[in-house]
Amino acid sequence: MRKKTLVRFIAGMMGFWLGATSLAQLVCLPAPRLLTMLPMGGEAGTSFEVTITGENIDGENELLFSHPKITAKPKVSDAGKAVANTFVVTIAADAPQGVHDARVLSRLGISSSRAFSVSGLPEATRGKPNTSLATAWELKPNSICNAVMTSRSVDFYAFQAAKGKRFAVECAARGIDSKLNPVLIIADDKGRDLLADRRGGLLDFKAPADGNYFVKVHDLTFQGGPTHFYRLAFLEEPGTGPAPRQPSTTTVSSFSWVPDEAANLPKLTEAEPNNQQTEAQKITLPCDIDGRFYPAADVDTFEFTAKKGDVWWVEVASERLGLPTDPFVLVQRVTQDGSEEKLVDVAEFNDIPSPIKPSSNGYSYDGPVYDAGSADALGKLEIKEDGVYRLQLRDLFGGTRSEARHVYRLIIRKPAPDFALAAWALHMNLRNGDRNALSKPIALRAGATMAFEVVVVRRDGFDGAIELGMSDLPEGVSASGLKIPAGKSVGTLLISAQENAPRSFSGAKIFGRAQLDGKTVTRPGRLASMVWPVKDASQEIPNPRLVADVPVSVSGSEGAPITIAPAESKVWEAKAGDKLTIPLKVTWRSEFTGASIKLSPMGADFKGVKAIDIPLKAAGSEVVLDLAALQTPPGEYALVLYGSAVAKYRYNPEAVKRAEEEQKKAEQEAIAIAEAAKKLADEAKAAPPEKKSEAENTVKAAVGKQKSAEAAKADAAKRMKAATDAAAPVDIVDIVVAEPIRILVTPKDQK
Template identity: 65%
Template structure:
């Protein structure tokens, strides 16, 4: 009840916040641009394909200049540039081939560009035949016919309804499913099955699938539209029409994972000991008897289902309970109550032992959806990891319910309940750091690890700790591109946050790899290594007042470096060495500034990353000077002896000039076009003079030559105008723009030596 009241209060707060935001939006100035341009892949069409097939895929996005390699997170999917009839590559179009043994599910697509690797977009692989919507089907008359057991890739038209037809026999069961948010779309679909005349028979408005049994043999209509009739290129979807047996459980179309899913499953989990819940078990008298430890699978079905389990335990026993449901992609909120059962006379007496609910976020998240008072990523979950301490011998009952399950009647709302002895462990997730800026930043941007040469990118890493583990965790990366290094600033004992710094040297060659991102700790005397998942925004949100950010997990960790543009400034220690200091003394680290841009403002205020040094007071470094120094007072910090890695970070407003190479290239092209046009004009003039003195026999041929030359001159002059327009456009794009750039120094290694004891 307490939690339900909290939920209602939260809903009220959200409604109030939205109302305030709506009122203020018109009066608020547009936020300053934050973060230098990064390549972002926004759409692929189609959004996937059938195993063992090849097909064309067209991409769109932001800052995809000079896009070349389209790659995927699974090696079973390959792409080659599509060539036109002239043998030249067709812009932003690829021929994609999916191997027969490529696993079904959601994979990642990304493209390598001038600025490095783009953000990823969900790319789906399945076993059903696929088609793509190529013509408008917004009326009953233009409905697209779909075969049973097929998938259609489509884009929603704004303020329209898409129509499809299928044929079914009387009594045949047909399941219609629509993938949208689960494949990175902005669409909130409404699904309708209608009769041949378009009269609605079955409607689904909450994102579920339609389970339909044909009342008669004949043609039926599927109608799809957005909940608010939104549409456009970012409102794409995949609709599947499948025939199913009477009691067959038809899985939903595959979906991307939310950030919370990074903490599931526990390492080493198998299905060997799993057992099903047994209904009926809603009432205490019907409790399903279990022995501990246990591993149970069940579902919150039917609506308002409460699953009750009974076990015997001894005083002093400590058990850890974990429930996965929301992390399995279900819209659920599990809650557990454990009670001790005793008998007084002929009546049972139930005494509460513990109530378990959410997995809290490891770090405070943004209260408003963008990075003003915290990251816009929530690594917590409505699932459960909690401890049960047995206070009395005897029988205990555990009741498991879904707090949102009162009106949900879906057998696919499954859960997994594990009760185990302590198995200390950890799970990691990271994302491109979102800094708390003072200029009204309302951005929640997807940030690919696309490094400019000379830059250091910070990745924020958080940990969910299992079963009492509180040790320190070292972070590291492997399989990085040439010229790229990574330095993990460890997660300290008992803390939840660390930083990974990924640095590209100034002379790093262009490159792309799929890196391994790992965390390592000592647990019960053994070295334990766990992967760190990466999270990113589905869409770049420039103003979180008007659009709610939507983050998700990635399937892998692509890392790239580009030398097309260099970092606006590189701050580094004057020497690449281990800086030594005695505990309790001061350490002065001289820093060099390699500036490649002009900046607004005289100074950058630098803070410090790194356990043991995060309380270093912020200090100013001059942006127009070539050097500065950092002074670390270990007497005030009380940093104990040991090995440390730190970095200094801040933000500054750079006068960013976009793609100066394009300006130089456009100038060269304009000069070439002018020279060619001039040469052709001179040649044409000569031909005109020749035609005037040509004999009567040669006159016709001479006039033909003049006409052909004149056409060439016109084409050349048109090329000059086009080249001039391209130069003006490139020059306009390259005009200095004020962009807030997050600046991080190169990592610095420090050794704190023990203070000498007085004799």
């Protein structure tokens, strides 16, 4: 169950804030976000140009990738200047094929990610429009075409095929972060539909005759534009097995799938026919079985013997492999009633519940917008009697579809207690109209602290406490974890940048540390993020996923609007039962709305501490801990204070200063050039006849130079206005987290 932590506190408190401020105010400070890339991938061993778009990525940027075998350099014009938002990407020949993450390192730090695919096939980027049979883009066998969906239209592609030739045509979209819901059609030479797919973007096609054929692609509701990109793969398939799929990103639910645990188990393959009880495939436990939910309504039956007192853990992975499946397991004991076989239900295993209740509305009103549960199965099988048992496995969605690609892994193992972790940035939770579900990269402003919710899926009965932490952080950044208590499902990770932290970046790691069988073990944590910054979840369904790595950055150009920290950076000590007063220092960098900022403790250790008010502009405050009333036992603790505030935020005011300087310079140059042109014009009027023509040509050149100067002046004025408008103060409500306070409670003196 979810604790009454930051989410509920802010939900209740913000009714007051929004009663006093405009409902149109923004939520969360601007963060850099990479929105689109074209093309969205490339062939290993090639170099090509990539253009990007994004939010809040102004200034000189770097394009970075989650794998070091993919690199990028800014494209340089003939004049030697970097072309804005255009890069030359190089993929090493030995770069791993699959989906990686691309990001922009900008003025505000590291951006949110965008999927970038590496293939082993020749790739092209569609250029000209192809919205008719006459303008169809030619597809070459065994290639990939990168394209953007044409709005309110159909994209056409053409290919030739011999009778009986088999092709696989796939439109990758959702699996590479696109908003496109693809409809894929193969048509004859007249454009008449032969085969269509409106669900998964894959067609397995065998040509009925020699001739020309067309592939038609459109969005389910005929939407299009830059965010509706896709990769169209066209493959010759000589075999008879399932058509291959392009790699895709991983869902948040997949973090709980830890296949390494089954590395030493005997490997088996599901063998048909095994649908009927009399056809049950005999297996010996433990085992690791590869199988398929195929054909439609497939039920795979396995038979094994077990002894009373045996305990096994049964796990199925299919939905967590990226498939639209819902595995269901039924275990029955086989008995005999005379000559008649009788089956007695022993156990059922269905969904893996989310460690904490996700938001009920798709954004962040009453819980996180991340659902860490899975449609896969994981459960304990306790054997009460010696005998023969049968396990039936089916896909609850498989009755009406026959998809050979719907595979699964069935693992039956002895208890191996362990855990898996996932983390995501906390969202605002406002009662009065907020519908934001934003991608929030770990792009820290100096003096800022970000809070991350960390959830655990406990495996095979593990119930211990988990310490949370991070490693490989950039200069000036630290992390503190509020542990996941024994038997609980959620903890908090705080990432802080010092007030004097320099501009920096690194690839960090999230980890959890616990005791398993008397040994200290460390497990990695996965980071989840929104695919798109959804500002109104009533209009667009949020779509989160796991990202490949954990990049952390500090902006060198902007500080946090406010920094709240203990007056001294030390471990604060007190004896059990005493009172501990901790002074706080407050650094204000922006104007704020309201009379004060209210802060409350985060986590279970100090939940009895009353909220404190920090008056606006106050240089400090204090928090008092009555350790007797709190009944705090001796030990090490971290106190984290949090709340929210509405800041008057100005976007990049330094850009206004630069634009003002450039405008003044352009105005002065225009004045000087105009004066020079006037002087030359006066001289031309007085020039003798033999020099008249030369003087007039000089005047023409000066007039042309004057026009260019006036154009530069007007351009500088536009840039000045744009920078000024962008830097106009706006109300932004955001989470405020104080730097963690380290506390050591020592035993009370014995009398």
